[in-house]
Amino acid sequence: MRIGELARRSGVSERALRYYEEQGLLSPNRTPSGYRDFEESHVDTVRRIRSLLAAGLSTAIIAELLPCMVDTGEGLAPGCPELLPHLERERDRITASIDELTTARTLLTKVITTTPPVGAC
Amino acid sequence: MRIGELARRSGVSERALRYYEEQGLLSPNRTPSGYRDFEESHVDTVRRIRSLLAAGLSTAIIAELLPCMVDTGEGLAPGCPELLPHLERERDRITASIDELTTARTLLTKVITTTPPVGAC
DNA sequence: ATTGACCCTCACGTCAACGTGAAGCCCTAG
DNA sequence: CTAGGGCTTCACGTTGACGTGAGGGTCAAT
Numbered sequence: 037m038r039i040g041e042l043a044r045r046s047g048v049s050e051r052a053l054r055y056y057e058e059q060g061l062l063s064p065n066r067t068p069s070g071y072r073d074f075e076e077s078h079v080d081t082v083r084r085i086r087s088l089l090a091a092g093l094s095t096a097i098i099a100e101l102l103p104c105m106v107d108t109g110e111g112l113a114p115g116c117p118e119l120l121p122h123l124e125r126e127r128d129r130i131t132a133s134i135d136e137l138t139t140a141r142t143l144l145t146k147v148i149t150t151t152p153p154v155g156a157c
Numbered sequence: 158m159r160i161g162e163l164a165r166r167s168g169v170s171e172r173a174l175r176y177y178e179e180q181g182l183l184s185p186n187r188t189p190s191g192y193r194d195f196e197e198s199h200v201d202t203v204r205r206i207r208s209l210l211a212a213g214l215s216t217a218i219i220a221e222l223l224p225c226m227v228d229t230g231e232g233l234a235p236g237c238p239e240l241l242p243h244l245e246r247e248r249d250r251i252t253a254s255i256d257e258l259t260t261a262r263t264l265l266t267k268v269i270t271t272t273p274p275v276g277a278c
Numbered sequence: 279a280t281t282g283a284c285c286c287t288c289a290c291g292t293c294a295a296c297g298t299g300a301a302g303c304c305c306t307a308g
Numbered sequence: 309c310t311a312g313g314g315c316t317t318c319a320c321g322t323t324g325a326c327g328t329g330a331g332g333g334t335c336a337a338t
Binding site: 087088089124126138140144147148 | 205208209210211212213214222241244245247248250251252253254255257258260261262265266269
């Protein structure tokens, strides 16, 4: 599909999609006339990108993360051992992010559950 | 305490602390000579601010949130009911992000554990 | 073959959350 | 009393994630 349809279906602007490509988050094919040609799966990819960006992750980190989120149906291709330290650092970074978000959510949940049904505010 | 100590103890820059005050997130007293005078509780407050900022919330939202998060020593103080829908949306957004990250980490862990000890790469 | 919707690539503008001096006051130690 | 560390208020600079045209090619339909 072309960029307009992806924009409508994913709910993000065309500019943002071009920016994501520029940052290496998307790699659409090109038609002979130079139009970007996106896959169906990119709708999901963009959804993930949005979610992670909204969670405060940078495009650089997301770019490293996305290959780990490819749904190949049957796990991922076996990697190269020399990448292991890098992958482990990535995993630890993700863990740290999850912890941050969990802390924030715990705070929010606490506020939500202690808010009285009808208020004196 | 003064701004330098709070900066050291909370791990954020003095500039950031002044910015937080400017945005209404902190309201320190002032000494006769004009120095900011922070409370002990502000260390915790700043940690919360950092956590929520890292989770993608804006200072404006955090400013509305903080009064609902006064640590009364026994959980949080009752908040404002009209903020509830907003808070719940934020919480759901964070939950979605946590799910994304958890999925990514699971995949990544799979890659790590299935990487052969010595490599053909 | 012209219109109109769609697409392209620059390239400058914007906004939040700070960073980074500059110029100067406060306060304790030597 | 003066040197130095900490504090103050401007005020401009930076970075990331886009917004917003400008100027121009593409293409199906009239």
